[in-house]
Amino acid sequence: MVNLSGLDPTPSLPLWLHITGVMIHGMRIKDGKATYVSRYVRTSRLKQEEFFGGAKFMKVGDIKGLFGLLMVNIQKLREKAKVLDLSYGNGTANTALMYHHGKLLALQEADKPYVLKVLEDGDLQTLGMLDYDKRLSHSFTAHPKVDPVTGEMFTFGYAHMPPYITYRVISKVGFMHEPVPITISEPIMMHDFAITENYAIFLDLPLYFRPKEMVKEKKLIYSFDASKKARFGVLPRYAKDDLLIRWFELPNCFIFHNANAWEEEDEVVLITCRLQNPDLDMVSGEVKEKLENFSNELYEMRFNMKSGLASQKKLSASAVDFPRINEYYTGRKQRYVYGTVLDSIAKVTGIVKFDLHAEPEAGKAKIEVGGNIQGLFDLGPGRFGSEAIFVPREPGTASEEDDGYLIFFVHDENTGKSSVNVIDAKTMSADPVAVVELPHRVPYGFHAFFVTEEQLEEQAK
Numbered sequence: 001m002v003n004l005s006g007l008d009p010t011p012s013l014p015l016w017l018h019i020t021g022v023m024i025h026g027m028r029i030k031d032g033k034a035t036y037v038s039r040y041v042r043t044s045r046l047k048q049e050e051f052f053g054g055a056k057f058m059k060v061g062d063i064k065g066l067f068g069l070l071m072v073n074i075q076k077l078r079e080k081a082k083v084l085d086l087s088y089g090n091g092t093a094n095t096a097l098m099y100h101h102g103k104l105l106a107l108q109e110a111d112k113p114y115v116l117k118v119l120e121d122g123d124l125q126t127l128g129m130l131d132y133d134k135r136l137s138h139s140f141t142a143h144p145k146v147d148p149v150t151g152e153m154f155t156f157g158y159a160h161m162p163p164y165i166t167y168r169v170i171s172k173v174g175f176m177h178e179p180v181p182i183t184i185s186e187p188i189m190m191h192d193f194a195i196t197e198n199y200a201i202f203l204d205l206p207l208y209f210r211p212k213e214m215v216k217e218k219k220l221i222y223s224f225d226a227s228k229k230a231r232f233g234v235l236p237r238y239a240k241d242d243l244l245i246r247w248f249e250l251p252n253c254f255i256f257h258n259a260n261a262w263e264e265e266d267e268v269v270l271i272t273c274r275l276q277n278p279d280l281d282m283v284s285g286e287v288k289e290k291l292e293n294f295s296n297e298l299y300e301m302r303f304n305m306k307s308g309l310a311s312q313k314k315l316s317a318s319a320v321d322f323p324r325i326n327e328y329y330t331g332r333k334q335r336y337v338y339g340t341v342l343d344s345i346a347k348v349t350g351i352v353k354f355d356l357h358a359e360p361e362a363g364k365a366k367i368e369v370g371g372n373i374q375g376l377f378d379l380g381p382g383r384f385g386s387e388a389i390f391v392p393r394e395p396g397t398a399s400e401e402d403d404g405y406l407i408f409f410v411h412d413e414n415t416g417k418s419s420v421n422v423i424d425a426k427t428m429s430a431d432p433v434a435v436v437e438l439p440h441r442v443p444y445g446f447h448a449f450f451v452t453e454e455q456l457e458e459q460a461k
Helices: 044-052 065-080 211-217 453-459
Strands: 003-005 013-020 023-030 033-040 096-100 103-107 114-118 124-129 153-158 165-170 180-182 199-204 207-209 222-224 230-236 246-250 254-264 267-276 295-304 310-314 320-324 336-344 347-355 373-378 383-385 389-392 404-412 417-424 434-437 448-451
Touching: 023 434, 033 124, 096 448, 103 453, 114 453, 165 199, 180 230, 199 254, 199 267, 230 295, 246 295, 246 310, 254 320, 254 336, 267 320, 295 320, 295 336, 347 383, 347 404, 389 448, 404 448
Parallel strands: none
Antiparallel strands: 003 434, 013 023, 013 448, 023 033, 096 103, 103 114, 114 124, 153 165, 165 180, 199 230, 207 222, 230 246, 254 267, 267 295, 295 310, 320 336, 336 347, 347 373, 383 404, 389 404, 404 417, 417 434
């Protein structure tokens, strides 16, 4: 039974979705009532492993040291013997969700998108893989960007063989334009990118695909090279090739997630969560109870298109990630960023609101209210959450940017119960707008997404 407390019937909260593993958890709030559903994304990989009754595909954490080399060869043998069929991909569609051109997409960066359909009763159905009429032959990021003004979607994929990065533009009506290879020196992991009104921003960061080091040094197949600079490529977003890309250098770092980017006079501005000396062991194996040597902070980076110089400015203490904004401002200058305060890689202890118009307080060693931190929603002892998605009270940019709600899962390890919290994004009040208790635990997961009533009606056609 789903219990509801304190729900304001005014907000329109049709469907909120959250990914854990390969399962989508969805909740719909309408007319003061909530419905909840959880369903697996029916990927080719899942169907094959169901047939065998167990795991047959490699996992990221398997690809480490000599054991990693063994796992790679075993998978190749299974594919050659037709035990495994990789013709429909081998991804898990377990990272993030995006809506574009009437389709709800489940995404993971090593594969193509999977299309989901929300049924009238709120249930979720996997329709299958999307290859854009066979125009998509490479992987597809879990973090494409939809321009709220033009309706276009911008995306990329990365690979271990040249071209290492491939950029794509998808029209408002779902047509995927020709690929634009982006030239970089080595294969890298590139989890996210950004767009402005006129540019796309690519992150050539020194987390390299190096299988030899994996075997020799017992590392994961991706390793961070602290001797290399971080490079940022700014490309006109409708470019047909990468001849006009401008590359900028900053001190080495890695970035999992960007908040937003925009243009400001001669500069392109990127708001991002900057990670110093990433250790992928933190996200590939058992979750550590506490973060160790983990510095993930909100930063402002500026790339001057006239002078060719780059600069950066620290905006927060550690550790904050999963930055979200009012997405009607994607690619345009905005004021507020909402992030998660991390206790460990998988455990979110609070939701923080940043005001980019205010200056950060110098010398801060932790995330707390003051300076550019306008609000902090603390989940309390033994309570941990998920990424918080911003839902505007009204569509568009006519109302105040922060006039809306933040929605996120909370799991109470003291009681074993899970719930969905809805809080006021403007006030960041400690009193939630609504709390929806769920019938069972929802595991800690990755990203969340919100689908509007209009989008639900459009995808049902």
